[in-house]
Amino acid sequence: MRLFFRKQEYGILVYRLFLAYVFYFLARILFFFYNASVLEVHSVTEFFKLSYYGLAFDTAAILYVNLLFILLSIVPLRISTTSGYRKLLMIVYFVTNLVAYALNFVDFIYYKYNFARTTLSVLDVVKNEGNKIEMFFRFMISYWHVYVLFIVASILWVYLYKRVKLPQIEQRLSNKAYYLSSIIGFVIIGTLIVGGIRGGDFKKSTRPINLVDASKHVEKLEQADLVLNTTFAFIRTFGNNSFKKVDFDISDEEVQFYIKPIKQYTTNPATKPNIIVIITESMGREYIGAFNEDSGIPNYESYTPFLDSLAQHSLIFPNAFANGAKSIHGMSSVLSGIPSFVDAFTSSSFSNQKIQSLVSIMNDLDYDTSFFHGAPNGSMGFLGFSNILGFDHYYGMEEYGNDDDFDGSWGIWDEPFMQFMKMTLDKKTEPFFSSIFTVSSHEPFNIPEKYDGKFPKGYVDMHEPVGYTDYAFKTFFEAAKKEPWFDNTIFVITADHPNQVYYDQYNKVINRRAVPIMFYKSDGSLVGSDAKLAQQIDIYPTLMDLIGYNKPFRSWGRSLVSDDGVEPFAINHNVSQYHMLRGNYICTFDGNRATGFYDLNDKSLEHNLIANKTLEMEKVELACKAFLKDYFERIVDKKLN
Template sequence: MNTIFRVQEYKALAYRLLLAYVFYFIVRVLFLTYNYSLLDVTSVSEFFSLYYHGLAFDTTAILYVNLLFIFFSVIPVVINTRKGYQKFLMWLYFITNLIAYATNFIDFIYYKYIYSRTTIAVIDVVKNENNKGSMFFRFMLSYWHVFTLFIVLAFLWIFLYKRVKVQETEKPNNLVKYFLTSAAAFAVIGLMIVGGIRGDFKYSTRPINIIDANRHVTKVQHGDVVLNTPFAIIRTIGKTSFKKVHFVDEQVVVDNFQPIKHYTNHPKTTPNIVLIITESMGREYWGCLNKGKNIPGYEGYTPFLDSLAQHSLIFDNSYANGSKSIHGMSSVLAGIPSFKDAFTSSPYPKQKIQSLVSTLKEMGYDTSFYHGAPNGSMGFLGFGNILGFDHYYGKTEYNNDADFDGSWGIWDEPFMQFMKSTFDEKKQPFFGTIFTVSSHEPYVVPEKYKGKFPKGKVPMNQVVGYTDYAFKKFFEAASKTDWYKNTIFIITSDHSNQIAYDEYRKVVNRHATPLLIFKPDGSMKGVNHELSQQIDIYPTVLDMIGYDKPFMSWGRSLVGGDKIKPYAISYYGNQYMFQQGNYICAFDGRDVVGFYDINDKGLEHNLISKKNKEMEQVEIACKAFLQDYFERIIDKKLYSK
């Protein structure tokens, strides 16, 4: 055997890296299988086309993960072929590869909730949880099949790895030639690694990034088939999308959004305000918000909220401005949406922020935030402190673990009653925000209510029924208090959850959320079909109560004849989705990649080749929003001067 040219070692290295490609192919098939209804891959040929484009992303991830393994495999240290050294290489190979590989399995389940590949930002979601161990164990039980698949594939990978062994060789006689040939091979392999990590060998081309996954697809969700999760995580480590851009003149921003607002539509009043952000309870589940949508076989699961809607102003064309719970908090309370990266986990949340909390405190309101989870969960306590809430009520303040659901926090029914009891003791006016917890995975209800609520078409439907019942009990109790008639109630959600109907599998509708405004005196009723979004809640409340000072907001009042044209913006599949007028504009941060009819929520028919004047105006508005969004956040101008 020729020990000078190390052929067997290079063959073994190639085989071991090839195995990684094989198992990345398998996990891509499994990812598609678990999320088939969302990814809309309609043929085998379409899948292999996406897989072909995904090879570049697999290459980058595999090479990043295996950098140390490759380095130690090819360095000329003479002892490379010894059994001990090869055993070290195997351990290094599988420790790094299996950790990275496991992240793909997260998205078998998590993709259904965030509609994108997991990035480094997921750490910001879980780092504030103090029950990580119990959560992990529960996920293992709930999704045992995913863990089983991972273990089976890991053992298969190890078995195949061992099928090709490097035979131990004697020390080469010609050490000079050995080192020279090894050095040459090292240089060539290094060059190939650089090209593989970058995505090509062109010096003028930037390394491929997440956004490049959508370059070769016609459906925005196909970008997530092209990607793999290790790539998405690696490419977002230490990265932020918060960078200033300049697309339009400042006057264009003012004309489209008037970021500094000053309403004079209503007289100044100080009613109590109760704002309820309902965990995961998207628009799909509300019967009252789906009338006339002609969804085959539709059933709703909110009988109480549907009855309340008959005496409320409801918005059946409303959208979330983010995909995670903390996104909902910043969007609803401060009018600050989150796109590729959450504002709250960026370098910029610790600044002066004008919000519902700050403006209502100016008016003498007592301000409180309620969340039945362990204090600090989801990052709510930290962001709540930045906003300046007077009081935070969590699981600690509730102080009765008998009502703990075993997973997330206190069951909604008793915790909403706890909130009501604190209101009873407060001096009016007060502003209370609650973020509920029960309408969420693992989709269970209290033991005493088992069988009470319809199972529905997906597990989420049962817990929606429970939370709707918690609303009923809360309003029954609140209606008997002296503060009830002087209160405005606003109900929305942070994002959606499990999907049962094709209408809500459509890309844009995956961000569809409810919005209801109820005044006990019956002065606000009806159905508003215009576009609305979470960031509209903040200016709407201030307009309703006649706040008489300027304030900063990108949203618009939904009750006062705001001159801003209705719009909604969200982020999906590495693209901004800007809805306005008759069109949806898909913008990747650099270029507009699509225009769609406003009713084409599935983004099936790209009209970019038929671009007209209105499309141009929608494009300008989208760019103007993003320009002002990044500038104000980075320059710390989230308030009126």
């Protein structure tokens, strides 16, 4: 009887864990429903095949979350069948499961902007926000349907949990059979837990499965995010430190050949122009017509008439890419030439070191240096990182001083804040170096009421605020060109990362990091369109080259205006894979070895050529290894200065 009763306990435990599988499958269906346009899954059969592979990741997530619940369910205690203990079990079960389960609902919406399952790094984005409560309620209003779905799913889960209960039977702890069954149960269940967390492979697996393992089961990289679940992605990045030296058999000579991390330019004479670097929130390359003239997109429409006109008098790079996926990644990539891959460099323990950057060099050259961000001071972690870089001045919402221009979500509308920057710069002694990070071209996709109807609505929510931010650029340049400092200023315009996608061309894996890079000077000395590969980390060395800075400095990027011996390339990371674009190929790299080679035009990564590996492909892989080797060594050894 005792042994039989123990079987009942184990049976109910299995049932309760099975419920978790049911609701994780439901979350996968809803995730697909919200993001079908970007997941590259085109049949029911394909969906169920990917869901089958996802069981391994669901299992790991469910076991991680339910470790305490499982332990409390199988311990041989006299009180284990009392009503009080059952209530405790239920509380533990739903507190842990529903909190973890809710993470999946975040990605119903967030995935379209990040193109990756949410990981622990999202905390780096929100931890510096002072209006978390306001943001929560705004999201609740904007995406009420997601909250409703979560509440309905939670109520149904609780109902099904309560449907099956243990009979209340008095335990006799002296019963040897009861203890024996408990010991056997511990061993079996413990073994199954270990196997489940490791991916179900006891013989071959050397570590628990990780995010990269999802890519093994897919034909297109986008599908890996359907195999994964957000709970797993969040848990498996908890406590991870991706900033570790890598053990590649790469010589210093190869690092020098492929990357040349110490740059020195002598092409141009030393000058001291003012420099303004504009990092535009979410302004993907897709939205700007000047960058799509040769894209071949049928019936393409632009939403940036001013930037299109400015581009005709600028040097533009229509084949440029972001080095990261988040705003803070963009700041470090553009201003200090330090990309972020798995984790944000700025939130790592290695960010608080002396960093040679655009800012430090401008300071050494006696420039007045300033950073503008219209959000509440400290938002996005920009204030902290700007202090590390050494800006003389930080201008945020507090310095702006007029909350009437607050957009209600992120910060001061772009048009008035850019005018504030212009008026602040008017008072500075030249030369000055200034950077602004705009805020308006971003979710929740609002524009000031006075401009309702002024800008095209377009086809996605992002198009109208893009038009507004373009107008903010127009009013800024019209005002700035009247000032004496304007003609002695180099302007750089780029973006931190793309946002909503409308055209299929930009829904391709590689193009999800496509951003504009534009250099403008009123004397017409920077004009043309260069289709070579470019990336955010190239902006820093390019400016050093343009102003004739002739001392050695650290840079993993290259000059875009002269040949410094480094072949054009771009590198970034997409949750589980590095992407290295170089020459004629794209290399996908899992951190240890190349997992694929694709023609440079195969931005969807559909045709893996690794079976016919060529010498050029090997060089692309070596370039990736050389970059990562020097990148991690300099960061870990604190040699960024």
